Every structure is written in C-alpha cells, then in structure tokens.
Amino acid sequence: MKKPTLLLVDDSSTNLYVLEQFFEDEDHPGFREYELVKAEKGEEALALLEREPDRFDAVLLDIMMPGMDGLEVLSRIKKNEALKTLPVILQTARAAKEDIEKGLKAGAFYYLTKPVEQSLLLPIVKTAVDDNAQYRKLGNEIKKLTKTVALIKKCSLEIQTIEEAYHASAMLSNVYPDPEKAVIGLSELMLNAVEHGNLGISYDEKTRLVQEDSWKDEVARRISLPENSGKRAIIELERSDIDIRILIKDQGKGFDWQNYIEIDAKRAMDNHGRGIAMSTMLSFDTIEYLGPGNEVLAVKKL
Numbered sequence: 001m002k003k004p005t006l007l008l009v010d011d012s013s014t015n016l017y018v019l020e021q022f023f024e025d026e027d028h029p030g031f032r033e034y035e036l037v038k039a040e041k042g043e044e045a046l047a048l049l050e051r052e053p054d055r056f057d058a059v060l061l062d063i064m065m066p067g068m069d070g071l072e073v074l075s076r077i078k079k080n081e082a083l084k085t086l087p088v089i090l091q092t093a094r095a096a097k098e099d100i101e102k103g104l105k106a107g108a109f110y111y112l113t114k115p116v117e118q119s120l121l122l123p124i125v126k127t128a129v130d131d132n133a134q135y136r137k138l139g140n141e142i143k144k145l146t147k148t149v150a151l152i153k154k155c156s157l158e159i160q161t162i163e164e165a166y167h168a169s170a171m172l173s174n175v176y177p178d179p180e181k182a183v184i185g186l187s188e189l190m191l192n193a194v195e196h197g198n199l200g201i202s203y204d205e206k207t208r209l210v211q212e213d214s215w216k217d218e219v220a221r222r223i224s225l226p227e228n229s230g231k232r233a234i235i236e237l238e239r240s241d242i243d244i245r246i247l248i249k250d251q252g253k254g255f256d257w258q259n260y261i262e263i264d265a266k267r268a269m270d271n272h273g274r275g276i277a278m279s280t281m282l283s284f285d286t287i288e289y290l291g292p293g294n295e296v297l298a299v300k301k302l
Contacts (some may be wrong), residue, residue, distance in 0.1 A: 004057040004129045005035040009045040009073070010091075011065040015114075016040070019060065022118045030122035030211075034129075042068030046076055053082035058128040060112075063092040063103065071106055078107040085135050085184065085282075087128035091116055104262075107281070109274040123211050123271040134166070138183045141170040149174035153239050158232040160198075162219055165190035165233075172237055175244060176283075176300060185283025188275030189248050189296055193233035195219055197250025197294055203273060210271045243285075244300045254292025261287065 006023070010016050016038050023034055037056070039045040042065050049056060059077070063070035070090060077083045089110040090103045100111060110128050112121060152175050159165050169186035176182035195201045199222040201209070209215040222228055236247045260276040280287050284298040 003033050003035045004133075005037060005055055006125065006129075007037050007039065007045060007048060007056050007059045009039045009042065009059065009065075009070070010062040011040050012062075013040065015062070019116070019121075022116075022121055025118065028118060028122065030119070030126065032122070032126055034125075041065065042070065042073040046073055049077065049083055049086070050080065053080070053086075056086060057132050058087045058089060058110075058125060060089045060091060060125065061108075063090055063099075071103065074103070074106050074108055085132070085180065087132050089124060089128055104277075109278055111269055113269065120269060124269070126213075127210060127271045134187070135180075135184060138166060138170045138173075138187060139180050141167070142173055142179045142183060152237065155237050157235040159190060159194065159235065160232050161223060162191065162194060162216065165194055168235060172235070172246070175237065175239055177302065181282050182300070183283075185279030185298065186246070188279050189246075189287075189298060190233060190235065192275060193248050193250035193252075193296075196255060197252030198231040198233060199223065199228060200252060206272055207270060241302065243302055246298050247295060248298075249295045252294050254294040257289040257293040257296075 008016055008019050010019070020036055020038070022028075023036060025031060037048065039048060045059070045061070046068070049059070061070045061073060070092075074088050074090070077086060077088060087110060088108045089112060090108040091112045091114055092099065092103070093114040103111060110124050112124060149171055152172075155172075157168050157172075159168050166187055169183050169190055173179040173183035173186055195206070199219060201218065201222070206215060209218050231251045233251075234249045236249075238245050257276070260273065261280060262277050276287065279298065283300070285301045286299045288297045288299075289295065290297060
C-alpha cells in the first residue's frame with residue numbers, strides 16, 4: 001500500500017531536520033509511516049506541487065520565509081483547480097489571533113505554532129491526510145455515478161451511518177455545478193448530523209477519539225445501541241432555477257452552532273472541528289442552523 005506523501009516547506013534546514021525526526025520516531029504512539037519531500041523555498045514548493053498535483057497528501061507549510069512566503073504559497077494552491085482541496089497545515093512562530101485568522105481565511109484549515117510539538121503535530125497531520133484521502137475517494141465515486149443525478153429537482157433521503165453519509169453526499173454532489181467542492185460540504189454536514197446529532201458525540205469526546213484513532217469504532221458502537229437503532233438523519237434537496245437548497249435534520253438535541261460557522265483561532269490547533277467552516281468557504285453560499293441546531297439549511301446560488 002502506498003505511503004501518504006507529505007511536502008515539508010521551511011526555509012530552515014534545521015527545522016526540516018527536526019520535523020523529519022518527528023515523523024521517523026517509530027516509538028511515538030501516534031507514529032505513521034510517510035514519504036517525506038522537503039523544500040526550503042516557497043517557489044520550490046509550488047513548482048513541486050504544480051508539476052505533480054496528485055502526488056501529495058498534505059503540505060506542512062511555514063509562513064515566514066524569504067521571497068514567496070507561506071501565505072502566498074497557500075493562496076496560489078487554493079487558486080489552482082488541481083490543488084484546491086489539498087490540505088495545508090500552516091506552521092508559524094506568531095500565534096497572535098489576527099495572524100491565525102488570516103491563515104484560516106486563506107484556506108488553511110489546519111494550524112500549528114512553533115516550536116512544533118510532536119504530540120500535536122502527528123494527530124493534526126493524520127487528520128489532514130485522512131480528510132484528503134476521503135475527499136479523493138468521494139471524488140472517484142462522483143465520477144462513477146450516472147449523469148442523470150444532475151437532473152434531480154427534488155428528493156429526500158435517510159442516512160444512519162458514516163458510509164451512508166459519504167455515499168449520499170457523493171450522489172447529491174452531482175446536482176451541483178462543482179461536484180468536487182460540493183461533496184466536501186455535503187459530507188461534513190451529514191457526518192455532523194450522524195455523529196454529533198443522532199449519536200451525541202461531543203466535541204471533547206471526538207478530540208479524544210481522533211487522538212486515539214478510535215472515532216469510527218465508537219460511531220459504529222453507538223449506532224448498535226438499542227436507543228440509537230431507529231435514529232436517522234433526513235436529507236431534503238430541492239433545486240430551482242436560482243439556487244439549490246439542502247436541509248439536513250437529525251434527531252439530536254442541537255448544539256451551540258454559532259461557534260463553528262467560522263474556525264475560531266482558539267480551536268485552530270485542534271485535530272477536528274473545521275467541517276462547518278469548510279462547508280461555508282468551499283461548498284455553499286450560506287449555511288443557516290434552525291431551531292436548537294438540529295436542522296441546517298445550506299444554499300448554493302446558481
């Protein structure tokens with residue numbers, strides 16, 4: 001099986017060496033084997049990415065570099081159609097709230113501050129690589145689905161599991177003008193309805209489960225519990241000449257959704273919690289939570 005490939009970008013050879021040692025520490029509980037490619041200049045990193053856009057699974061990018069800095073590299077990545085969904089993990093010595101928010105708004109949904117700690121680095125990288133693998137898998141699934149899906153004007157679905165959320169999002173993404181962007185938001189909102197809504201997995205619980213690499217196992221366990229056996233998330237999609245509206249309803253108690261519409265700088269280093277913000281930035285024009293937060297309406301204008 002092919003090892004995930006990381007591009008490490010830092011103008012300091014010492015910093016690159018330290019990162020390399022972190023990734024090669026087989027005794028660390030979060031160890032995972034990667035192929036590492038290093039670049040000491042932003043221009044060099046961008047050339048590598050543009051030459052082989054499908055080669056890399058994530059980029060670990062320093063902000064402060066001479067010449068083309070990290071934010072410029074990030075901006076160029078996000079403007080490139082072949083690279084737009086590639087996860088970029090920004091690392092910086094400046095942890096000021098405004099600096100972090102600048103990177104997040106530029107499209108870096110993963111963040112680390114220097115000096116980088118191995119215990120924070122490895123889970124964040126794993127999350128980014130796993131997210132990218134899932135988006136690629138969904139992209140392949142989109143291509144296999146019949147083009148008649150694009151003719152849908154109105155439909156309703158029910159989902160219970162993570163797998164059903166992924167399948168439903170891949171299918172419905174074909175209704176949208178840019179399926180590969182739409183599938184990211186659709187899958188994130190459906191996953192929230194399953195794991196946080198119907199199964200009641202809290203933010204702190206998911207942080208721990210991701211750290212322990214047991215998130216999917218816990219989701220499967222909770223689905224099997226008698227009290228959850230009848231719970232479904234309902235997906236209702238309607239397309240008109242002016243927009244596409246999708247309403248996702250779960251059977252949970254709701255949540256304090258206002259804190260998740262944008263990625264808070266306080267949570268920028270967490271190993272999850274960016275799905276709703278990614279949906280807003282990449283997939284939809286508006287996202288509105290209704291009632292206590294167990295219904296969400298996402299709108300894409302046409």
